[in-house]
Amino acid sequence: MASIPFTLAALSTSAVPGLVVFGAREHESDDSFVSAIVVTEDAELLVRVPRTQQAEVQQSAELLGLAALTDGPRSRLPFTVPTALGMTRAGDTRAVVTTHLDGARFEADALTDDAILLQPLAEAIAAIHELPITVAQHGGLPVRSAQDLRVLATRLVDRADATRLLPETVRRRWTHVLETADLWDFTPTVVHGSLDAEHIRVDEATVSAILGWSECSVGDPAADLAWLLAGGPEVLDGVIARYARARNSESLSHLRARAALYHELEVARWLLHGTETHDQAVIDDAVTMLDRMVGTGGALGAAFTAAVAAAPLSSDEVVALLSQTPDIDDAQSDTAAFEALDEDRMFGVDTDFIEPLTEREGDSDGDSDAEATGVIEDVDSAGDGEQLTEPISDDELPGSISR
Template identity: 85%
Template sequence: MASIPLTLAALSTSAVPGLVVFGVREHESDDGFLSAVIVTEDDDLLVRVPRTQQAEVQQSAELLGLAALTEGPRSRLPFTAPTALGMTRAGDTRAVVTTFLDGARFAATDLTDDAILLQPLAEAIAAIHDLPLTVAQHGGLPVRSAQDLRVLATRLVDRADATRLLPETVRRRWTHVLETPDLWDFAPTMVHGSLDAESIRVEDGSITAVLGWSECGIGDPASDLAWLLAAGTEVLDGVIARYARARNSESLSHLRARAALYHELEVARWLLHGTETHDQAVIDDAVAMLDRMVGTGGALGSAFTEAVAAAPLSSEEVIALLERTPQIDDALSDTAAFEALDEDRMFGVDTDFIEPLHEDGEDAAANGSDGEDADAEHLTEQLTEPLSDEDLPGRPRP
């Protein structure tokens, strides 16, 4: 293990001509990368080598995102983003050297509704969303319309439903949100795309750096807010209220509803990851999380109800939102909830009630990799061709 940082230090001198290394130390990273911190006379640098094909694809997308953040856009951000300095071949892959941005870390669950960090979080997210759309358009980043994003979310629900492990109660809730046109009438903005607590560095109550720009592009601003629900609805509401003060945005209730949907859809992604990798532990974990959603609307149910009934909030309502604590009423007892869950499971097992997915090609679950390839090609098209309402799946349900 001691030789790995030294090897990475040698690769960094090849990636950045003229680089003089004064020292090297190990760096904690995810399992997809080998990484080390390079000490130079002026600053510390980070060198990373992907260990898997998925990590290599992620690194390529991140390099594209960082390249699109030229000097102009960076000057508009109240934090620092990494800068790519060079790369070199490393066996069958490559080593990439970037600036190393360090700072204190926090978990989303550490946040409270009166945390000092809520204000800088709102300002940082608003600053990303206020970047010109030309950053993505000229930088070759994904450009998605509101309809594109709606279709992609619908397909994700369809794929999760095809596993027959998605409770009907949860599926109906997600579908109801997706089939409510007003919620999807919004102007896409520049988004980070994979924002969460792990990608943020802080110091003295301020956000100093934001990492991980592999999914940067034009998308739904609600996607950058969804991770805050891990800390509770009060934290999300607090950040959104402050976010609204920082930029002119759409109806806050619609923004909250989509953020809640994206938060819940992460469980669908986790379920699909488990089924695609045949990891029963992951499948069981995802199913347990889905089971807990049965019988309660959760954050999504509360947000959706208010979004449908509410008009855009006034400035006075935004101020009131800062002090508001949403209440979630569980309409079912524990016994009734699990009885409903059993009925959902039985419904899923009876194939007479399961309709085929409306996608190009056959269902990936029935046709293996051919279906996955067809799905991947179709998703690629979504990045460049906005879709109309006619493209939205509209399946009748029994």
């Protein structure tokens, strides 16, 4: 184990020509990567080597996301984003070198509705959502319509229902939200896509850096707010109120209802992960969380009631958006390392520094997931990708969810 940082330091000099390394140390990361911090004369760099094919896909996605965030978009963000510096082969895979952005960390469930951090969090999220859509379009990132996102959520519920482990009460609640068309009348924005406390670094009372851009795309802004429910409904309301002052957003009650839905759907993903990997402990954990949602209505119940009953609220009214709802244990922070990479990501676009991996045996079905999303990427011979969205038929709309 002691030799790993030095091995990765040697790889970093191959990935970044002219790099002079003064030292290296171990870096705590998830089990999907081998990583180390490399010390240079004036900076610290992060070197990561994926352990699995899934981790390679995630790393490719993150490189695409970072490449799309060129100097222009970065200048509009009130925080720092990692920069990819180079990559090199490492056995059957590759080592990628990026700038290392460190800072204080926090737990989402430790946030309170009067925390000073709520304001910088709201400003940071709003800044991401204010980026031009062309950032994603020119970067070859997924661009999805509100209808696309509704259908993807519907498919996730269908898959969870097919396990026969989804309580009927929970299924009906999710279906009801998906069938309420008004909730899905929104304008997609650039989103981080996998935002949570794990990816955020803070310095005193500011957000200093945001990591983990593998899910960056044009999507639902509510998805970047869902993780805040780990701190309770009041924390989400507090951030949404401040978020609304930072950007001219849609109906706040609708935004909150979809955020609550995405928060609950994380449990569906956890259930599917357990069934797909035949991990009974994960399955039992997910079933326990789903059972808790049956009696309480979960975070979604009050949010949906408020969204369908009330007119769009002003930013000053949003703090009183919901009545108190019972807390549910959230496994999002505990299970984030096990989330399957979004099955709808596509990685056909070449960049200047992303080196394509050699196709391995057994990966012949690697394109099936991308096709399932209805998002098709057409890459011409020059390597420029134009991303199209395949029309979605009426049969795939939430009203046709199988019972």
